[in-house]
Amino acid sequence: MIECAHIVVGFDQREAIAYHTFTQSIIEKSSIPVLFIPLAVNTLKNYKETHHDRSNDFIYSRFLTPYLNDYKGWAIFADGDMICQADIKELLDLRDPNKALLVVKHKYETKQKEKYLGNVNENYPRKNWSSLMLWNCSHPKHKILTPDFIASQTGKYLHRFSWLDDDDIGELPKEWNWLAIEYPINTSAKLIHYTLGTPCFLDYRDTDMAIQWHETQKRLLQGFE
Template identity: 60%
Template structure:
């Protein structure tokens, strides 16, 4: 198997939401047409990085920006938040990529419908909200080589999540269906990836909300083979 056929996938991991991570991985496996190299961005696994920020809403608020560094600043990789379900083959995201782009993202432009999200956390509006929740990284791009552990620890969330180390022309765009925000956006019949940004259906308050049936289907697939008696 040639290496170029692999899709390098990095997913945010927080033990408080571990079941969401594993359910998302199940959904990726179910729809992928090529082998996946999946890496959880777990805080205890990130060699060379000691988290200094204290304002993150989860354990991967800042570690997502390590992806180019973890890839040795070579090749393509896709980062996803852990609170998602994939419904289409992610290899479509890595085909015919314009290498002039340092990253490609879904360029959301919305105001949240809820002031609180999972665990009662504040849910505030800010520029480029959720742009960094799905990122196609061109790890070889010269502008991304600045993303060392020390650099990331020296910058605040506004700088990093708004991709301020890049010129806007270096930020490409992904179809919105690849980061469809449950509850925040209207229900559609053909999302490619659903993002439960307010809370996954593993939490009681979200178990019957928008697109919850898609999450439950992948969760049930994950449990196959276990004795539930």
């Protein structure tokens, strides 16, 4: 069987260009086929969003990743406000069958009280761990993650991975979820995460490492100008 990267990407119509720019960056660097699932609310027929405390449209539905993959194999979830600068196969090669999922285990407090579109940027345990997840979809503990279950849970429960034990959560290198502005400039980061605001927004157009996003967007739009 040909290896294929299954990638669920957060989609919010308010920054749709971010999704397309991110997927462009993955395609450009990937050495294996990729299968993208845009996590758009209008396509999730079995999931009804009941949460009102969300800063984007996929803040809770991201936990549907094992369900969307029929609880089989491995899949990646990533926020749409990212740029990939490495072969996505390198991330898949970090799979550990002994773990339910793997994440970058950030340990930081945000420098900013506000982020894109005026959303409050709070500090909380395991902040940004769930923004990039390498899922072992077949892990038995994920069977609980059905659409109805996720719709009924709090952000605290889901984003802290409360259905898992700490030993179930593997660790990825920080370079695979490098937080622009929050962390020092690192142009060699494998995946840049514009967590405070994608450079598509005017307020973040010229922030740290924004040039990498703009260069990718230009290649995406090549031929349309």
